[in-house]
Amino acid sequence: MEFKDILYEELDSVAYIAINRPEVMNAFRGQTVEELLQAFMKAGWDKRIAAIVLTGTGDRAFCTGGDQSAHAGQYDGRGTIGIPVEEFHSAIRDVPKPVIARVQGYAIGGGNVLATLCDMTIASEKAVFGQVGPKVGSVDPGWGTAYLSHVVGEKKAREIWYMCRRYSAQEALAMGLCNAVVPHDQLDAEVVRWCKEIVEKSPTALAIAKRSFNASTEHIRGIGSLGLQALSLYYDTAESKEGVSAFLEKRRPDFRQWTNGSK
Numbered sequence: 001m002e003f004k005d006i007l008y009e010e011l012d013s014v015a016y017i018a019i020n021r022p023e024v025m026n027a028f029r030g031q032t033v034e035e036l037l038q039a040f041m042k043a044g045w046d047k048r049i050a051a052i053v054l055t056g057t058g059d060r061a062f063c064t065g066g067d068q069s070a071h072a073g074q075y076d077g078r079g080t081i082g083i084p085v086e087e088f089h090s091a092i093r094d095v096p097k098p099v100i101a102r103v104q105g106y107a108i109g110g111g112n113v114l115a116t117l118c119d120m121t122i123a124s125e126k127a128v129f130g131q132v133g134p135k136v137g138s139v140d141p142g143w144g145t146a147y148l149s150h151v152v153g154e155k156k157a158r159e160i161w162y163m164c165r166r167y168s169a170q171e172a173l174a175m176g177l178c179n180a181v182v183p184h185d186q187l188d189a190e191v192v193r194w195c196k197e198i199v200e201k202s203p204t205a206l207a208i209a210k211r212s213f214n215a216s217t218e219h220i221r222g223i224g225s226l227g228l229q230a231l232s233l234y235y236d237t238a239e240s241k242e243g244v245s246a247f248l249e250k251r252r253p254d255f256r257q258w259t260n261g262s263k
């Protein structure tokens with residue numbers, strides 16, 4: 001398979017899938033998500049593969065979410081918001097094997113959603129987690145919000161979304177957003193160690209366990225699908241576009257201009 005936006009490698013029964021767009025801190029556009037979907041379908045349904053590692057190339061970012069330069073209103077591809085991200089979220093949950101997020105830098109916005117959705121997360125001490133939606137005119141109204149609250153608890157999930165703060169790897173560990181934090185230069189060895197343990201386990205037992213963990217939050221798929229329909233309308237508003245423009249112009253957004261009654 002030829003990929004442009006991602007790297008794909010199989011080693012010792014593990015598939016390593018990396019977003020390879022370091023020039024935009026591994027932000028994803030329509031094409032990136034299409035390729036991630038293909039890679040997950042290949043690795044996810046290949047019985048020789050026991051686990052999937054999702055990561056980003058370079059040291060700066062795991063993934064910083066949607067590519068803001070491919071986004072003035074809707075994104076540049078297929079799907080409800082112009083990027084088939086809901087299909088990719090489903091793929092992470094539906095592949096019948098553990099998916100590990102290897103987080104070496106920023107896991108921000110949609111990147112944090114991807115890490116949250118992976119079965120387990122192993123982070124470098126340099127990793128930084130957070131959501132930015134309400135700062136940049138977006139929100140992930142499904143897995144990113146409702147599922148996050150299952151992972152870190154209601155209060156913390158609301159703080160993460162309302163405040164748009166950045167959290168260190170140790171803070172993420174304390175709130176249950178990741179499983180382990182290791183020195184940066186030991187991250188790859190640690191990921192391999194976890195994968196080796198998984199490879200030794202019964203694949204069918206793991207698949208049943210994963211599906212049974214998924215069952216109690218499956219309703220969030222419906223919330224997300226409805227939410228994305230609303231998000232698509234929001235993306236076409238001046239309020240949302242102000243968030244994108246402000247990010248690209250490296251200035252603070254002015255969302256209050258729509259609350260003073262004059263517009």
Ligand SMILES: CC(C)(COP(=O)(O)OP(=O)(O)OC[C@H]1O[C@@H](n2cnc3c(N)ncnc32)[C@H](O)[C@@H]1OP(=O)(O)O)[C@@H](O)C(=O)NCCC(=O)NCCSC(=O)c1cc(O)c2ccccc2c1O
Pocket residue numbers: 023024025027064065066067068069085106108109110111113132133136138139140141228231247248
């Ligand atoms: C990641 C940062 C916190 C880093 O900040 P820092 O100050 O260190 O660096 P810069 O901000 O100067 O960034 C360096 C360089 O990278 C470019 N860049 C970074 N992120 C992106 C991006 N996402 N898209 C495009 N470009 C990006 C930046 O412009 C700089 O380029 P230069 O050429 O000027 O050097 C900080 O960058 C940051 O906060 N980034 C987050 C950006 C963002 O807004 N992300 C998208 C949020 S919305 C989203 O991700 C999203 C995803 C989904 O999957 C959804 C699904 C369903 C519904 C909604 C979804 C959704 O909203």
